[in-house]
Amino acid sequence: MFSPFIWRCLAFGCALAFAAEAPALTLAQAQQRAVERSRQLAAQGHAADAARDMAVAAAQLPDPVLKAGVDNLPVSGADRYRIGADSMTMRRIGVMQELTSSDKRRWRAARFESEAARSKAAAEALAANIQRDTAIAWLDRYHLERMKAELARQAALARDEIAAAEAAYRGGRGTQSGLLDARAALLVLEDRATELGQQARNAAIMLARWTGEPVDVALDGSVDTGSIALDPANLEATLEHHPQVAVLTRQAELAQAEAGLARANRSADWTVEVALQQRGPGYPGMVSFGVSVPLQWDRDQRQERELSARLSMAGQAQAERDEALREHVAEIRSQLADWQTGRERIARYEKEVLPLASARTEAVLAAYRGGKAGLVEVMAARRSESEQRLQALQLERDNARTWAQLTYIQPAKGHP
Template sequence: MPSLAFSTFSAHRTVRHTVLLLSARIGLAALAGSLALVANVYAVEAPLTLAEAQRRAIDRSRQLTAQDYSIAAARDMAVAAGQLPDPVLKAGIDNLPVTGRDRGSLNSDFMTMRRIGVMQEITGSDKRRLRSDRFQLEAQKTLAEKTVATAAIERDTALAWLDRYYADAMAAVVAEQGAQARLEIQSAEGAYRAGRGSQADVFAAQSALAMFDDRASEIRRRVRNANTMLARWIGNASDLALAEKPATDAIRLDLATLDSAIAHHPEIAVLSKQVEVAETDAKLAKANEKADWTVEVGFQQRSAAYSNMVSVGLSIPLQWDRKNRQDRELSAKLAVVEQAKAEREDMLRSHVAETKSMIEEWQNDRERHARYESELIPLANQRTLAAIAAYRGGKASLADVLAARRNVIDIRIQALQLATDTDRLWAQLNFLFPTDAAMTHAAMNQDTQ
C-alpha cells in the first residue's frame, strides 16, 4: 500500500509538472503573438520618430504662420512710421456774400476769394525715428514670441509622443498578462475536472482574468487619449507605429550655468523686448515735449478787377499745462518701463527655481526607475518563480501564484508609469529652448527692416 500511494503521488507530480510546463510554453507563444499584434496594429507606414513628429507639428502649426504675418505687419509699420504725415490739401471760398444785391456772386465783391492751399505737419526726425524703432521692436518681440511658441510646440509634441509610446508599452504588458491569465483558467479548470484542484482555484483564475480585462480597458482608453493628443499636433496618428524613443538620459542644460542659460529663455527674451518697447515709448513721451509745427501755404483767387493773394501760416500747439499733461505722460511711460523690468526679473527668478526643481525631480525619478529595473522587477519575478515552484510541489495554491503574477504586473506598470513621468520631465527640460535655438537667437537679433 505505501508503494502504491508513493506511485500515485509521483504520477500526480508528473502530471502537474507536465501541465505547468505546457502552460508556460503556451504562455510564451501567447506573449509572442500579443507583441506581434501590437507591432502590426501600427504597421501602416514607417515608424514615427520623436524628431519627425516635432517636424510635422512645426510644419502644421497655424500659430507660427499667424505670427509670421504679425512680424511682416510690424516691419511694414516701421517703414510707414518713419515718414512725415501726409500733406493736407485745402480748398474753399472765403467771404462769399449771402445778402444784398451781390449775394451768391463770386466776382462782385472784392473780398470774395477762391482759395486752394497745402498744409504740412512737420514732425521731428527724432520722433519719426523713435516711432519706427518702436515697430521694429514690436517685430522683434513677436519673433521672440514665435520662438516661445516653437519651443512649446516641440515640448507638447514630445509629451504627446511619449504618452503614446508608454501607453503602447503598458498595453503590451497587460496583453501579455491577460493571455497568461486565460491559460491559468484552462489549467485550473483541467485540474478541477481531474480532481487535482479546487473550484476556488477556478474562481480565483477567473477573477484574475476579469481584473486584467478591466485594466486592459483602462489602458485602451489611455492609448486612445494619447492618440488624440498626438493627432492634435501632427494629424491622424491612430495608424502610426512609433519608433524607439530617443536617449533621455541627458538634457541640454547645465546646473553650473543654469542662471545664464535661463536668462536667454524665449519667454525672458519676450519680456526683454517688452522693456525695450517701453523704453522707446518713454523716449517718445520725452520727445513730445517739443511740439510739432504745422506749415500752411495758400493761394487766393479774386475777380479780374482785384489782385490775387498768397497766404503763409504757421501753427504751434501751446503746451500751457505741461506739468499735468506732458510731464504726467512721461512719468507714466517711465513707470511702465520699471513695471516691465520688474516682471522680467520676477519671471527669471521663477524660471530658474522651477527649472532647478524639475532637474532635481528628473534625476530622482531616474534613480528610482533604475531601482525598479535592477531590484524591484527582478525580485517580483523571483517571487513568481518561487510561487510556481511551491505550487508544483503542492506547498502553495493557485491563488498564491495568481497573487504573485498580479504583483509582477503591478510592479511593471508602476515602472512604466515612473518612466513616463521621468521622460515627460526630460521633454519639458530638453525643449525649454527650440531645437534650432542658435539659429532662432541669431534671427531675433537681425535687422528687422
C-alpha cells in the same frame, strides 16, 4: 460575380496592405508637422510682418495737406455768390505740412519694431509649446502601448493560471477559492487594460490634433530620455532666453519705447502752411504763409503725467519679466530634480527590483514543480512581478513627460 464574403475579404486585405505601407511616425516628424500646420504660428508671423511695415510708415513725415477755398465771398447784395465781382473775394490754394521731429518719428518706429520683436518672441514660445505638447502626446502613446502589451502578456498568463486552477480543482489538488482568485485576477487585468486603452486613445487623439495624421498611425522608434542639455550651474543664464521670458523682455522694451515717445511728445510739433491767393481781375496775386504751434499750457498735468505713466508701465513690465525669470528658474530646478530622481528609480528597477521579482517567480515555479508550493503562491509571485513591471513602465512614462518639458524649453533648431 463574387460573393459578399469575398468582397469583404478583399476590402480587408486592401486595408491591411494600405496600413502596412503607411509610414510610421517618428517624434521629430510629428513635431515638424505640428509646427507646420499651426495656424497660431502663422498668425504671429503676420503680426510681426504688420508691425515691421508700420515701423517703416511711422518713421516718415505726415502727408502734406492740400488746402483750397474761397475767402470773403459775398452772400447778399448784387454780387452775392459771384467770385471775382468783389475786390475782397479771393480764391486760395495752399499746402500745409506738419513738421514732426525726427526724435518722435524714431520712437514711433522703435515702438512698432518692439511689437515685431514681441510677436517673434511669442512665435518662438508658441513653437516650443507645440513641440513640447506634441512630444508629450507622442511619448504618452508610445509608453501606453508598451504598458498595454505588458498587460496583454499578463492576461495570457492569467488565462493559463485559470486553466491550471480548473485542472487542479477537477483533479482534487486545488480549491474552489483558488480558481475564483485566478478568475478575479483576470478581471482586474482586463479592467486595467480597458483603462489603459482609453488613455492610449486619448493620447492618440491628442497626437492627431497636433500632427493631422490618422489616429491609428504607427509610431517609429523610441526616444532617449536619459540626457538633457541643461546645465544646472548656469540655469539662470540659460533661462534668460526662455521664450516666455523673452516675450516679457520684448514687452519691457516696448514699454520703454512708449516712454521714450512720451518724453519726445513734451516738445510740440510745428505746422507750416503756404498758400497762393487770387483776387478779381486787375488785382495782383498774393502769397500767404504761417506757422502753427500747439500751446502746451498745462504741461505738468498732461505731457508730464503721460511720461510718468509710461515710465511706471515700463517699470511694471521689467518687474514682471524679472519675476517670471525667477519663477521659471525655480520651476525648472524642481523638474530637473524630479527627472534625476526618476532616472535613479528607473535604474533601480532595471538593476535590482525587476531581476529580483523575476528570480522570485522562477523560485516559486521551481518549488511548485517540485510539489513544495501551491498554485496560489505561483499566482501571487507572477502578479507581484507583473505589477513591478507595470510600475517600471509607468515610471518611464512619467519621466519621459518631465524630459519633454525640460528638453523643449526652447524650440528645437529649425523651428519656427
